[in-house]
Every structure is written in structure tokens, then in C-alpha cells.
Amino acid sequence: MTVLARARRVREALLGGRNQTWHATEALRRGLLLGVGLVVAGVLAHNVVLALLGAPLLAASVLALSTKPSGTPKVTVLPVARTGEAGETALATVRVDPGHGAELLAIRLPDKGNPGPGPVHLLPASVAEIACGLYRRAWGEGVDLRLDHLVAGPDALIVHGPMVGREVSRVLLPPVRELPAGPVPARPAGLVGVHRSRRPGDSTDLRTIRPFQPGDRMRRIDWRVSLRSNDSMPYVRENHAESDADVVLVLDTRFDVAAEIADWSLPARGAAVRPGGSLDTAVRAAASLAASYLRQGDRVGLVDLGRPRLYVRPGAGRRQLLRLRNQLVVCARSAGWSSRPVLNAHQVSGGALVVVLSPFLDDAVVGATAQAARRGNLVLAVDVLPAELVAEPEDRWGEPVRQIITLERRVRLDALRGHGIAVLPWSSAEQGLHVLRPGARRSR
Structure with a gap:
């Protein structure tokens, strides 16, 4: 017997199958007892007032028992998209089959504009479909709908339930912000791209002027230089080739801290990550950087320092952006402390740009970042820790x-700069919009 079957048996034993069938409420039992008691007391005491008070209660209870609803109520929700965008409202359709003779429906529905399953709403049982909006501002995986419900008969004296509904969860992808195109050193893996390569090609950037050789095209001849030369030889203009680049985003999921140092040892409440914390900032920055580089045709990959198995190979296109955003949610969900960050050579191809997003709170991540720079890669360190840390006010230390x-x-960041690594903060949106170009200028 599986654990789920045992749990179901225990639940049925505790409830006695009561919630899954139509059953009388305590109000019906009290109405029957009180009605019979008042009528009997009125007859024995020859008091008409007591009999008149008990007769309506007894009649209503008997009428409810005689018109007991039938059938098995069913509340289902139509399929909803598993992924969505943070801050956008998605529509869900709930279908209700209350059975025969039901009058009232109490169901938990999400409140408009507020995240979570929401409060309980009281509706007539004649409603067949209910349209509700699913809204959540925070990215990540969470429960947006849980159809807890109870169906009641006339006067709510006989009910079916309460029943715990099935949870409907969605994955909201990290938001993407518009960033300027970042000039990065090209890895000559192709002849088409937007970055200048060391090889000769057909771009507009002049590489050199050299004497004409067999195989050169006539339109490449620079007639002005050729006429001014003393050797009476034609000269051609040789331009740089344009190629695409590999960009590897390295995410440090071992820390998730906010500006308040006193809260670093406390777990995040009600969310997978701290809103506005280092991990939240790193994920948002990684999604925006990936969208920016993929938009200009580069290949972007992802490495999780704490969990190497979550590695995503560099790729291009819209599908790669969707894959990276989903994987960022998986990395945040699996985040946790790891003593040794892993950034292997096979995860970073030669000549690729490595963007490390970390709060840099230990020496291990500095060593891994410096090791990537020693392999010959251009490395950009993005500091995602809040700019101003807040000390605990009640502690003298x-x-x-x-x-x-x-x-x-400060010592760790200076050590990174000593290895030729550009260190840039991602402390505000304004700085984040220009984080790429200063790093490229610093590397050159």
C-alpha cells in the first residue's frame, strides 16, 4: 500500500466519508430537536405559544429532509497555461455541476488584483461557469487557484462538502527589461553576427590596407591609395569580419540576502526568494541580459554555481530565451548553500564572455571567477548585493x-579587479541599463 493510499484511508476514517455525500448539518439536527421539544412541551403544558414556536422549526426540518438533493456535485477548472508573465492577469474558467436540488455554492476563488487562492464566495448553485482572473506579481512557481467548495440544499440544512479542491499552480517567468546591446569580444564560430572579429570579412570596420593579391575582388581596390603609391601596384581595403559571440551567465544561488543583515539567517516568507534580495536581483538581471544578447543574435548559456547539473548549453533564438527563463525559476527553487562553487572549463567555451552575478560574500566565488579569467575568457562581475547594508539596530555589534x-x-572586489575583471554594481535600474558598455570599455 502506497503512502498516498494510506493517507486517503486515514482521511476517510477520520471523516467517515461524510464530506463526500449529502449530509445534514448541525442546524438541521438542532432544528429537529428544538422543534420536537417545543411542540411536546407545549402540548404537555397546554401552552399554545410554545407549540407555535416549535412548529415552524419542525416543519422546515422535515421539509429539508423530504427534499434532500441528489447527485454528486463536481467543480472543475479548464486547463490553464502552465507558464505566464509576472504581473499579467490570466483568465481561468471554472465549471460547476451542483447536482439536483442544490441552491447555494460556497467556493474559494482568487480575488481580483490579489495573489493567492483568495476568499470564499457565496454564489447561487444555478451558475454553470465562473470566470476568474489569476494574478501574481512575483515571478516563480506558486499556487494561483484552489477550488475548495461546499454545495448546500434548501436553507443550507443539507450540504455536500466541504471539499478540498485541486490546486492550480503556474510558473511565472522572470521579467525582461530592455537593455542596450553590449559590445563583447567575438568568438569566431561563424561568419554572421554583430561583433567585430579578428578575421577579415565584409563588415564596415577597416582592418588594414594591403597590396592586391590573386583572388581579391576588384571592388575592394582603394583607387586613391593605389594612385598615390610609388610602386604602381593596386591596393585593397581589408575589413573585419562580423561574427556572433558566446555569453555564459553564471548565477550564484548559494546566497539570498537583503539589505537588512539581521534577516540573513531567516528564511524567506511566502516566496521562493526574498523580494528585492540578491537572488531576486540576480535572476532579473540574468533574464534581461539574456534577452539583450539573444536579440542581437548571440548564443547565451547559463551556469548555476551551486548546482552544476542545472547547466544550460549556449544557444540562440527565442526558444533559448524561454528555456533560460524557465531554468532561472528552477535554479531559484533549488537554491541553497553550497560550500564549493563549481565553474568547470567544459561549461565555458574558449573566448566566451562570462558574466558572474553574485553578492560576493565569500572567497570561493572570487576564486572561481578569477579561474575563469585565467583561462582566457573575458569576465564581467556583476555585484547584486544591495548598495547600502542596514545593521541590526538592537544589537550593539x-x-x-x-x-x-x-x-x-571591498577586498574581494579589489582582488577581482586585480585579475583584470570589471566589477559593476546592479544596484538600480538606471545603472543596470548601462552595465554592459562600461564593462566592455574597461575590458578593452
């Missing part, structure tokens, strides 16, 4: 701890 953390991070 709060401010010294903040200063020590700040000084240690």
Missing part, C-alpha cells in the same frame, strides 16, 4: 558587523 562585511567585500 550590529554596526561593527556591517563594517566588517563591507570591508571584506
